[in-house]
Amino acid sequence: MSDTPIIELRDVQKSFGTLKVLDGVSFAVARGQVAVLIGRSGSGKSTALRCIDRLERIDAGEITVCGHRLADPKLELRALRQDVGIVFQSYNLFPHLTVEQNVTLAPMAVKRVPRAEARATARDVLARVGLADKAAAYPEQLSGGQQQRAAIARSLAMQPKVMLFDEVTSALDPELTAEVLRVLEQLAASGMTMVLVTHEMGFARRIADLLVFMHGGKVREMGPAGILSDPQTIELRQFVSHELAHAGQ
Amino acid sequence: MSFDFSSVFDQWPLFLHGALLTLELSVVATVAGFVIGTACALALRAGGVLGGICQVYVEAIRNTPLLVQIFLMYFGLASLGFHLSAFVVASLSLTVNVGAYTAEIMRAGLEATPAGQIEAGECLGLSHVQIYRHVLLLPAMERVYPSLASQFVLLMLASSVTSQISAEELTAAANYVQSATFRPFETFILLAALYVALSLVMRLGFAALAFVLFPRRRRLRMATA
Ligand SMILES: Nc1ncnc2c1ncn2[C@@H]1O[C@H](COP(=O)(O)OP(=O)(O)OP(=O)(O)O)[C@@H](O)[C@H]1O
Ligand SMILES: [Mg+2]
Numbered sequence: 001m002s003d004t005p006i007i008e009l010r011d012v013q014k015s016f017g018t019l020k021v022l023d024g025v026s027f028a029v030a031r032g033q034v035a036v037l038i039g040r041s042g043s044g045k046s047t048a049l050r051c052i053d054r055l056e057r058i059d060a061g062e063i064t065v066c067g068h069r070l071a072d073p074k075l076e077l078r079a080l081r082q083d084v085g086i087v088f089q090s091y092n093l094f095p096h097l098t099v100e101q102n103v104t105l106a107p108m109a110v111k112r113v114p115r116a117e118a119r120a121t122a123r124d125v126l127a128r129v130g131l132a133d134k135a136a137a138y139p140e141q142l143s144g145g146q147q148q149r150a151a152i153a154r155s156l157a158m159q160p161k162v163m164l165f166d167e168v169t170s171a172l173d174p175e176l177t178a179e180v181l182r183v184l185e186q187l188a189a190s191g192m193t194m195v196l197v198t199h200e201m202g203f204a205r206r207i208a209d210l211l212v213f214m215h216g217g218k219v220r221e222m223g224p225a226g227i228l229s230d231p232q233t234i235e236l237r238q239f240v241s242h243e244l245a246h247a248g249q
Numbered sequence: 250m251s252f253d254f255s256s257v258f259d260q261w262p263l264f265l266h267g268a269l270l271t272l273e274l275s276v277v278a279t280v281a282g283f284v285i286g287t288a289c290a291l292a293l294r295a296g297g298v299l300g301g302i303c304q305v306y307v308e309a310i311r312n313t314p315l316l317v318q319i320f321l322m323y324f325g326l327a328s329l330g331f332h333l334s335a336f337v338v339a340s341l342s343l344t345v346n347v348g349a350y351t352a353e354i355m356r357a358g359l360e361a362t363p364a365g366q367i368e369a370g371e372c373l374g375l376s377h378v379q380i381y382r383h384v385l386l387l388p389a390m391e392r393v394y395p396s397l398a399s400q401f402v403l404l405m406l407a408s409s410v411t412s413q414i415s416a417e418e419l420t421a422a423a424n425y426v427q428s429a430t431f432r433p434f435e436t437f438i439l440l441a442a443l444y445v446a447l448s449l450v451m452r453l454g455f456a457a458l459a460f461v462l463f464p465r466r467r468r469l470r471m472a473t474a
Contacts, residue, residue, distance in 0.1 A: 053372060055368065055371075055372070078374045078376065079374075081371065081372055081373065081374040082374045084372075085372075086372045088365065088368075088369075090365050092363070092365040092366050092368065092369035093369075094366060094369070094383070094384060094388070095388065095465075096387055096388045096391055096463070096465050097465075098465075105373070105375075105383055106373035106374060106375060109375055109379045109383065110373065110374040110375060110376075110379070138465050138468065138469065140469070141469075151369075154373070155372075155373070158373060158374065
């Protein structure tokens with residue numbers, strides 16, 4: 001593990017119109033680390049994540065990802081996107097392609113990987129997410145959890161240096177959630193650098209090297225998973241008890 | 250009244266010739282019109298000056314009768330000094346006509362693509378051209394394929410009006426036969442039957458094309474044309 005962060009946000013400001021969504025957000029993620037963003041709905045978690053992949057432009061501050069300075073006018077957007085994989089709550093698989101074609105499309109089109117090699121990689125990543133037997137299926141023939149794992153495989157096939165996940169289990173029922181979370185935990189164990197947004201507090205506690213609690217567009221508390229047991233701010237205390245109440249514990 | 254088809258049937262080589270020309274006209278206009286229409290749909294989606302021009306084209310065609318478009322093309326080109334055969338003018342005007350309808354249909358198909366899929370393409374590092382090719386166009390076409398196929402069959406039927414500028418297609422052939430045999434009713438019954446046959450041929454062709462183009466529909470046994 002190197003000490004220079006692979007993802008770094010410094011004093012990031014972002015508004016949509018007059019609505020300030022990120023108000024001085026700073027955090028850094030080292031290679032191989034898992035950072036988990038938590039916070040109430042509307043606190044700016046998704047926006048922060050989208051800024052890291054330059055799906056949103058920031059108004060001020062600085063973001064560096066895998067050596068790409070996102071404010072650089074000469075930023076190679078497609079090079080950034082090759083280093084960063086992102087998976088959303090809505091899987092967004094391409095419906096007219098089989099699972100395998102979904103996975104091989106970008107390596108073949110973007111990296112010019114020969115078909116045979118792309119298919120070998122596809123078999124490999126599909127096996128990693130437990131979908132080896134679904135290569136020939138079309139997305140609509142899969143369950144939600146399987147579709148989400150296929151979307152993860154599609155991202156992995158590009159061999160990104162960093163993976164971002166935005167509430168990838170929110171649309172799934174508990175059983176399917178568990179199988180997707182298992183894949184994420186294996187991925188983290190394999191050393192992938194990850195930033196994820198989740199409402200699964202138990203999972204966050206297990207997987208996080210760094211917990212980032214956001215509130216009103218600001219990082220209100222940040223630290224190892226232990227901060228959940230000993231909140232320093234009233235906002236995090238309220239958030240934790242609220243989440244526990246909703247988890248029915 | 251008594252029917253007598255024999256003298257009409259005797260003219261079968263004329264009918265065959267006309268039917269083949271109608272089919273040729275339709276295939277040319279379908280292929281060229283699809284290319285033009287798709288290009289326009291992309292321009293419409295992108296907006297800008299080119300999109301504006303395409304919008305004017307689409308509206309102009311969709312709000313004027315085909316026959317008027319054919320006359321404009323026929324006499325317009327002649328007055329500009331282009332003396333083209335009736336068949337070429339017929340192909341051109343049918344292409345221009347169906348291109349506008351295709352643009353409208355394809356635009357609807359493109360717009361129905363969920364924004365999340367385009368974003369997924371961008372996040373995978375696909376270029377704009379690659380996104381159009383792999384994420385937008387084929388699914389859009391699949392989505393509107395039944396409408397497209399109907400439009401092209403309609404075009405084949407509408408090509409009948411090009412007989413007005415003496416293009417030698419099927420209706421023109423029938424006109425000639427009825428004046429030679431004095432059997433208009435029989436002639437036009439046969440003509441109608443031939444158009445039905447041509448429609449069936451085109452629909453079969455489109456179904457076969459869908460079979461090749463859209464493997465998903467084949468696998469999931471979805472309806473095509
Ligand atoms: N494209 C946009 N245009 C305008 N406002 C936006 C846009 N995206 C997000 N917002 C607003 O920014 C605020 C933060 O949104 P964001 O999606 O980052 O929150 P979040 O923490 O991910 O919430 P949730 O847990 O509900 O997903 C919200 O008030 C939201 O309405
Ligand atoms: Mg969100």
